[in-house]
Amino acid sequence: MLGKLTLDAIPLSQPIPLIAAAVVGLVLLGVIAWTVIAGHFPYLWREWITSVDHKRIGVMYCILALVMLIRGFSDAILMRSHMLFAYKAPGYLPPEHYDQIFSAHGVVMIFFGAMPFMIGLMNFAVPLQLGVRDVAFPTLNSVSFWLTASGALLVNVSLVVGEFARTGWWPAPPLSEATYSPGVGVDYYIWAIQISGIGTLLSGVNLVTTILKVRAPGMSYLRMPMFCWTALASNLLIVAAFPILTATLAMLALDRYLGFHFFTDSQGGNSMMFMNLFWAWGHPEVYILALPAYGVFSEVISTFSGKPLFAYRSMVMATMAIFILSFMVWLHHFFTMGPGGDVNGVFAITSMIIAVPTGVKIFDWLFTMYGGRIRFHTSMLWSLGFMLTFVVGGATGVLLAIPPADFVLHNSMFLVAHFHNVMVSAVLFGAFAGYAYWFPKAFGFRLDEWWGKVAFWFGISGFVVVFGAFYILGLLGMTRRMQHYDVADWRPWILIAGFGVVLMLVGVVAQVVQLVVSIRRRESLRDETGDPWDGRALEWATASPPPVFNFAAMPQVHGEEAYWTIKAAAREQLSLRNEPDYAPIEMPINNPTGVVCAFFATLIGFAMIWHIWWLAVLGFLGAFATFVVFAWRDKAEYEIPASEVQRINRANRTTRLEALQGVGRRRAA
Amino acid sequence: MSATASPGLAPGHDPYHLGGSRDGRGDSAATGRGAGGPAPKRIVVAYGFWIFILSDIVMFAAFFAAYGVLVGGTADGPKPQELFDLTHVALETGLLLLSSFTCGVATLALTARRMALFQAMMAVTFVLGAGFLALELKEFADLIARGAEPSRSAFLSSFFTLVGCHGLHVGIGLLWLLTMMAQVLTKGFRDDILRRTACFALFWHALDIVWVGVFSVVYLLGVIA
């Protein structure tokens, strides 16, 4: 009846995950109970859970990401503190548990921390920057988000019911095959990633279509803000790479469930094929994450330097070059598996070539700042921190791309340091920069600067200390994923890394405090005009937070930096552009298709993990029924009357006019 | 910001524009391409669905690649030459290609707003597609009965997966086809339903293209080898 699921699945013998999960569960239940009792649930349901508004969905993606980043960070604390006690001793986490923690850490951070953060920022900002009302497919957008959330839920359920994979964040066979991993851990991995992967793919399709087909009049390709370009490249990569992951994990699932022989290394199977397929997705994936972050830095650096982005076209070229090159380097992840000198040589060269367009980008950012009036806003600090630390990560990447060096350094702590160096400084710093930059746009008030700076300084110094120590540990010969060690030379560096984690923890706490403080002081942090940073792209041309329809009338774009052009004219003439002719606006109706789909997807995933076949069938029927109900609806859009559009727009025009008159008075004085 | 306009050029002229355009203003007047603003919904939907189909084809590419790698991994079990029956496959191919034709006629009927013809053609498409699927399942059943089941060897694993994945797509397509018939019947020729039918047609034809790949790479090459 319940497949493999029995009471034994609850790891009563392992107190740590149970306690952790109990705390998380209690907090979650508490929050749900509070919203229901306080009567907020109907509001949440109508305005957020069923929302098809790209801004709300973007915000929900970012909230999911923040929560999952904290989950992943607690895994990191567990691992680092365990290592403090694992010198000539077994530490406090048994190996089978330690292995689950490093696997879950990687999975949570990459798939449910970094990915949703980047997708959330793109969802939020891209339609605004393109000057349009929503993405191409609003309901599909909601489906994508909820499928991602469903995957995240499954990974966290594995804390309490059953176990998680012990294979690392890429489940390499034959270890991940049923013979060596008979438990449900790898199955949790497979179904969580399959479900959220479909969500990611759909959101990629959605954003590519949006950027290529839904832009304001006059917004030709070479007038799009840089963030839209990097979003385009990143989403094209999603469309081209994620299906490979889906296929690969499907093969692994068939091996495990039905005794197929794709990767078993017996009956003709070939485990090397897994590595090829997985990294054919895996290397593009790192650029799926990094490219949007490059876009955020481009926006932030240009805004806070008060200058247009230097050599915009070279930046576009560099972005698209990275997009193509990222598909040509996957083999550098397994130089040591014996592809032979010639093959290794070719992939070494292609890998190193990626550093060229990346270098172009770095110089473009530097020259954007050169001669500018730089304001050191928190998001600018994150960008500067990125530039300083990222070049080190890029350099060690090039080092690892030299096959002879990689034979020594492969799967050492040096590798771990490399990819954390690039992932943290590009993706995480980019996420935080984007968060600080667009927060006022999303919520109508700025984040507290003092706490933001505390978060930055502790975050970056902790990061340098931890991963600096990792580089040295790698050079001292320590391999990745060790559960205990007895080399005296490593001891001091492991202690230092432990100290670095404490610094990072302070940064994380400061980040949380910043949010709380900012919410409480929101009145004094209000963004009245909708343009708090003196921005240059169209998202700053509308109110903060923007009305559902984003723009009362679609902006007409003449040239790059669409909003700057408008603003410059307004400043010159000390008057706003003429008021548009208001017309009624049609917007899509919120609907619960997304959550309902995700509900059934979670059922299917859980049922497949535990071999509860009838429940899986039920889940599929439910998903199909949802599709039919959605297809049969008669009304997809509602109309916002012109008078309402006018009222909303006039309110924003008033505050903008006041700000403008302030400029006028200052000029006169 | 755009460069300072040189004399004789319209203001806002963008001399660095790649490709240029006839009005010399650096932005194309086509909708979705710049000056024209967002493309009409019909275009957006079909375009988005195309992108989705491309991603689906990438997934098939991964299965093709796996088949290519593992085709020699027969583990002393049956080889392709011993298994495939080209007449059977030719019949399958005929059914599927024909169904693409009838699907095309159904689309034309839809454009001409001829309900009866549309429904009839969709029904024929369904029958042909279901016939294809039945033949495929029969082939699978025969193979398994002869001991050539997917767990026998890596070659058979990849064969069943690649061909089965295509079959699964056809199965989903059949379900979709029925809901499209029902939607057009109950809701009439509404814009959103026309857009969906167009997507369905794209999907159905794409399955044909994939089948051509399966037919050549798996069956033809398999028999020749």
Ligand code: HEM
């Ligand atoms: C010039 C640029 C880069 C080069 C040449 C490069 C090169 C490499 C090489 C050779 C490896 C494999 C090392 C080994 O396994 O022994 C590697 C691993 C990795 N790199 Fe990079 N890299 C670069 C940039 C990046 C960026 C920008 C990111 C992410 C934002 C990144 C993320 C990763 C990850 C996640 C891994 C390894 C994952 C694992 O094995 O678990 N790299 N890189």
Ligand SMILES: [Cu+2]
């Ligand atoms: Cu790589």
